Amino acid sequence: MTPIATYRLQLQPGFPFSAAARAVPYLAGLGVSHLHLSPVLEAVPGSTHGYDVVDPTRVREELGGEAGLRELSRTARAHGLGIVLDIVPNHMAAVPGHNRALWEVLREGPLSPYAPWFDIDWEAGGGKVLLPVLAGRIGDELGAMRVAGDVLHYGAQRFPLRDSTARLPLPELLDAQWYRLGWWRLARTELNYRRFFTISELIGVRVEDPAVFDATHAKILELVRDGVVEGLRIDHPDGLADPEAYLRRLDEAAGGACWTVVEKILTGDEWLPAGWPVAGTTGYDALRQIDGLFTDPAGEAELVRQYREFTEAAGDRGGYWEATARRAAYRVVTHELAAETAALTRLAGRVCTADPALRDHAPWALRAAVRELLVRMPVYRPYRTGGEGVLTEEAAEEAKAVFAVAEEAGAVDVVRDLALGRLGEGPDHDAFRARFAQTSSALRAKSVEDTAFYRYVPLISANEVGGDPGSPAVSPQRFHAYCERLARDWPAAGTVLTTHDTKRSADVRARIAVLSECPAAWADFLARITEQAGVLEGGRAPDPHLAWVAWQTAVGFGFPYEGRLQTALLKAVREAALHTSWTEQDPAYEAAVADFVEAGPAGPPMYSVALFARGLDPHVRANVLGAALLQLTMPGVPDLYQGTEREFLALVDPDNRRPFREGPADEKTAVTKAALRLRRERPEVFGASGTYAPLSASGPMAEHCVAFCRTGQVVTAVTRLSLRLADAGGWADTELSLPEGRWDDLLAPGREFTGGAVPLAKLFAERPVALLSRRAVREESSGRG
Numbered sequence: 001m002t003p004i005a006t007y008r009l010q011l012q013p014g015f016p017f018s019a020a021a022r023a024v025p026y027l028a029g030l031g032v033s034h035l036h037l038s039p040v041l042e043a044v045p046g047s048t049h050g051y052d053v054v055d056p057t058r059v060r061e062e063l064g065g066e067a068g069l070r071e072l073s074r075t076a077r078a079h080g081l082g083i084v085l086d087i088v089p090n091h092m093a094a095v096p097g098h099n100r101a102l103w104e105v106l107r108e109g110p111l112s113p114y115a116p117w118f119d120i121d122w123e124a125g126g127g128k129v130l131l132p133v134l135a136g137r138i139g140d141e142l143g144a145m146r147v148a149g150d151v152l153h154y155g156a157q158r159f160p161l162r163d164s165t166a167r168l169p170l171p172e173l174l175d176a177q178w179y180r181l182g183w184w185r186l187a188r189t190e191l192n193y194r195r196f197f198t199i200s201e202l203i204g205v206r207v208e209d210p211a212v213f214d215a216t217h218a219k220i221l222e223l224v225r226d227g228v229v230e231g232l233r234i235d236h237p238d239g240l241a242d243p244e245a246y247l248r249r250l251d252e253a254a255g256g257a258c259w260t261v262v263e264k265i266l267t268g269d270e271w272l273p274a275g276w277p278v279a280g281t282t283g284y285d286a287l288r289q290i291d292g293l294f295t296d297p298a299g300e301a302e303l304v305r306q307y308r309e310f311t312e313a314a315g316d317r318g319g320y321w322e323a324t325a326r327r328a329a330y331r332v333v334t335h336e337l338a339a340e341t342a343a344l345t346r347l348a349g350r351v352c353t354a355d356p357a358l359r360d361h362a363p364w365a366l367r368a369a370v371r372e373l374l375v376r377m378p379v380y381r382p383y384r385t386g387g388e389g390v391l392t393e394e395a396a397e398e399a400k401a402v403f404a405v406a407e408e409a410g411a412v413d414v415v416r417d418l419a420l421g422r423l424g425e426g427p428d429h430d431a432f433r434a435r436f437a438q439t440s441s442a443l444r445a446k447s448v449e450d451t452a453f454y455r456y457v458p459l460i461s462a463n464e465v466g467g468d469p470g471s472p473a474v475s476p477q478r479f480h481a482y483c484e485r486l487a488r489d490w491p492a493a494g495t496v497l498t499t500h501d502t503k504r505s506a507d508v509r510a511r512i513a514v515l516s517e518c519p520a521a522w523a524d525f526l527a528r529i530t531e532q533a534g535v536l537e538g539g540r541a542p543d544p545h546l547a548w549v550a551w552q553t554a555v556g557f558g559f560p561y562e563g564r565l566q567t568a569l570l571k572a573v574r575e576a577a578l579h580t581s582w583t584e585q586d587p588a589y590e591a592a593v594a595d596f597v598e599a600g601p602a603g604p605p606m607y608s609v610a611l612f613a614r615g616l617d618p619h620v621r622a623n624v625l626g627a628a629l630l631q632l633t634m635p636g637v638p639d640l641y642q643g644t645e646r647e648f649l650a651l652v653d654p655d656n657r658r659p660f661r662e663g664p665a666d667e668k669t670a671v672t673k674a675a676l677r678l679r680r681e682r683p684e685v686f687g688a689s690g691t692y693a694p695l696s697a698s699g700p701m702a703e704h705c706v707a708f709c710r711t712g713q714v715v716t717a718v719t720r721l722s723l724r725l726a727d728a729g730g731w732a733d734t735e736l737s738l739p740e741g742r743w744d745d746l747l748a749p750g751r752e753f754t755g756g757a758v759p760l761a762k763l764f765a766e767r768p769v770a771l772l773s774r775r776a777v778r779e780e781s782s783g784r785g
Helices: 017-030 065-078 100-111 138-144 170-175 184-190 210-225 243-253 284-293 297-311 321-334 338-354 363-374 393-400 410-419 427-455 476-489 506-517 519-534 544-557 564-576 587-599 606-633 667-681 722-727 777-784
Strands: 006-009 034-037 041-043 053-059 082-087 091-093 129-134 145-148 151-154 157-160 179-183 199-204 231-234 259-262 637-641 692-695 705-710 714-719 735-745 752-759 769-774
Touching (some): 053 091, 082 210, 243 259, 297 544, 321 363, 363 393, 410 427, 476 705, 506 519, 506 722, 544 606, 606 769, 667 769, 692 735
Parallel strands (some): 034 082
Antiparallel strands (some): 705 714, 735 752
16 A cells, blocks of 8 residues: 555654554544654664664564554554554674674574674684774773673673683683674774674675575564555665665565665666666655755855855865765775775685686775775666666776776776676676675765765755755756656655754755855854854854854754754764764864854854844745645655654754654644645545646746646645745746636635636735645536536
């Protein structure tokens, strides 16, 4: 069953199944058709997100166990709601004390029946698994270890002991295990298992193995077969060896009965591979299109100029997006992903050694080729089919240019052909192709989302997953083209505006996006607020890049309370890794950041921030309501993140993952309810058989209106760039041509329009958005009588 709309709930020990059940009547009244639950399988105790699964065969006891989930399903069904589950096929928590499968591998070694579950290169580790868990070098940590029975304890962590080794002296005992405890810093260069991105605490799972798939999906598929679950969200499919093969196996095992969407991040004009048996993506591509509509291209360009001038390009030498992203990619591939690069080099070397035609490629040349091609990947990863064009001749020539000797540059061709499957078949060939793709996606996520997005910050509302900070604006024509293709090819795909992974909620981004319409006002404000903060003790920012980010964040976030602004900005400077980082922290710099935030954006200047933001309120309103209504009525299945049916101001996790609570309704709630009620009452208008038709405004201000008609029955119209519109004097004689018929305004009962030209000043007289429903012919005739 394809959902009408889903509502995401973040489950955690403080918000278990029973709490979700209590929210069901409210959510049913809101108008959604399905609850969208964060991961529910057994996770590390206390986990607030659930992506650190330790046992895929059991429903998490801290949430209420399987009985609690089934009871939630019954409650939901009694109110007409189904359940969509977020599942995590790519990785598990590398915490042996809680992960039984990993515990057995560490105890029994490569012959353990659980060994095929994990991507471990035993040969590279000398027959051992490196566990980078020690706070310091092992010689300094021996005193913190103790043996009790057949278990090795290190602080709160536990590790199994190989049979007959418990009585050995500690140094000999450690050497006798199937694992090697190491300093956490060794993960960067010596890790010999696949992980999630650069997080060594999450170990990759080999779901490409049918037996591993069956073992790790049995519980999920049981819940599907029993009707407890009707839909699946697949977390990070790009981490899998062969996403399409996995999705086909999943679809077959589920009997084709599930609505399935994938958390696939698309880049630029990339679309989901047509052969994937899914409804579509989770919707970050839709987020990019919607946000872009409310970004003024001319104003954004001026903000870029101001940013370079204000920071003197201190954020990332030069202040240009493409250069920033490339530098970040080099940093990540040579530092955080050095172990993954080494693994690819070893695989390429084995292929070359076994093939007489490919021998004599030096390891250093293969390593350089791997590095240079990875940083030039224009998308997250190539696929077995449909990915042949991602590593172009131009990219290969650029990669070859780093070699001093042309003959050595031939390693680039070898690596490219291996990555694209052009050098034949074999275990090492297949392993390289899969691992290159997996590493590519990790590199893209880590270098772009988690580094460059925090380094290049002229307009931080543009720095969202799937976004393009270098070209953030989207024209109405481009938006319509996207929607038309979505309606044609992926009508049941997901759409989102806020998720548990967005760096700023949609409402925060909507506030910041208004700055692209008033760059001169922003420049004046920034000069005033910098001077005002500078006279306070601790109010001077440690660098201009941080100041720019902090003041934009404060404008978007509103009143910064409970330390939430401080936490988000500390994360921002660590992710940017320009002055401090997660692994090389600079306490003095971080203290200066904390002092600045406390004295500046979170101190007395907050009132000046509030005054400036208040002047933008009418245009924030237009952005917020416009984005919400577009998402709720465009092609696709809208997913509402918990709390976003009303004003929802949240920053990056963990701020955006706080437990759900009901709140007071506001104007955004009324728009949300009206759109969801309409979707529920008229599913044929918005479903796969429905149509999407752009509507064109005419007149001097036509570019400020985005409108479309769904299946000839529903019209959505929103105002974009309202501040520019107001500065130009308003709508003047701009009109929107409605299709024939009589149209009721669902956001203002009693208002109605007839087909033909309607002045936009009249259409938007009460609010900057309109949702119109066409009366049935019989009603029209009755009304005329």
